[in-house]
Amino acid sequence: MGFCFPDAPKGESMGKTAETVAERQKIEQAVAAAGEAARRVGPMAGSITNTVTVNFVANAQLAVGGSAAMVYLPDEAEAIARAGGATYINVGTLLPVYAQTVPAVTKTLNALGRPWVLDPVAIGIGALRTELLAGMKPYKPAIIRGNASEIIALAGLWGLDGGAADSGVRGVDATDSVQAAKDAAVALARHTGGAVAVSGKTDLVTDGRVAARSHGGSPMMARVTGCGCSLGGVAAVYAAVAEPFAAALAATAAYNLAGRQAAEKAAGSGSFQMHFIDALYRLTGNAIAANPFDLEEV
């Protein structure tokens, strides 16, 4: 069931609580609609993504009903940005060509008003990565998805509240807690006007006005590379058919539900990935919307 009412009285000692029945129902309906629309419409969400997890990203996008296309070259990236309902940009393994591809495509997407999803993987580890991520600030991704350390570091790079240049980014893995990234996530969402999804044991999704904490998943997800990358790819599929907050929460809830289901069947991290794709493939919009989340105003 999707209801997780906090113990505190509404709107009082919980701070600014948005736990009204109407607000929650609206969000659940939008999440369910995103899940259903992806299967009905089959939106294409092209990706510029890393070479480690590219296959996982494409298979996850297909499992939720979308269509995938992975590109590297500037003219091809422009073409898929124009043709797709949304685009996914993940800077996990940069190549020299990305110095041309990434600025060109983010500028085009912004000019077209087309949603795009950013995963600022391993932010801070090199000059090109820093230059590309810094340059994205005016082009406002509809969804920023990252682990806690990446979200804190991106807010730091963009000079926003809650950010820090010295967050716990250690390669591609997080060392900060999701809660520690809350202020950075809220500031990033207010800057872009879109949504931010912070992954971890309990995920946080915010549009700068409310924050949803989505429960579920499995510790095994951190033992398979690309659960975060493919979550970003799936968020792009949903962003092609839904508003950023609903799309980000739908992707996050889908991952938490499918992750829990896969962990019940897997013997280890290898078969976990297989069962996880099966579980994603079988999810309905209503099941995604019913995955438990808490809601608060921020």
Ligand SMILES: Nc1ncnc2c1ncn2[C@@H]1O[C@H](COP(=O)(O)OP(=O)(O)OP(=O)(O)O)[C@@H](O)[C@H]1O
């Ligand atoms: N301990 C955990 N318990 C439950 N779910 C988890 C746990 N750790 C990660 N997850 C889930 O795994 C998914 C990926 O999150 P994670 O924070 O590991 O991303 P990431 O570090 O960017 O991964 P990658 O870079 O390998 O793609 C999310 O759906 C998240 O909810």
Ligand SMILES: Cc1ncsc1CCO
């Ligand atoms: C392991 C790894 N290295 C660069 S990208 C990537 C995938 C997880 O982010």
Ligand SMILES: [Mg+2]
């Ligand atoms: Mg990652």
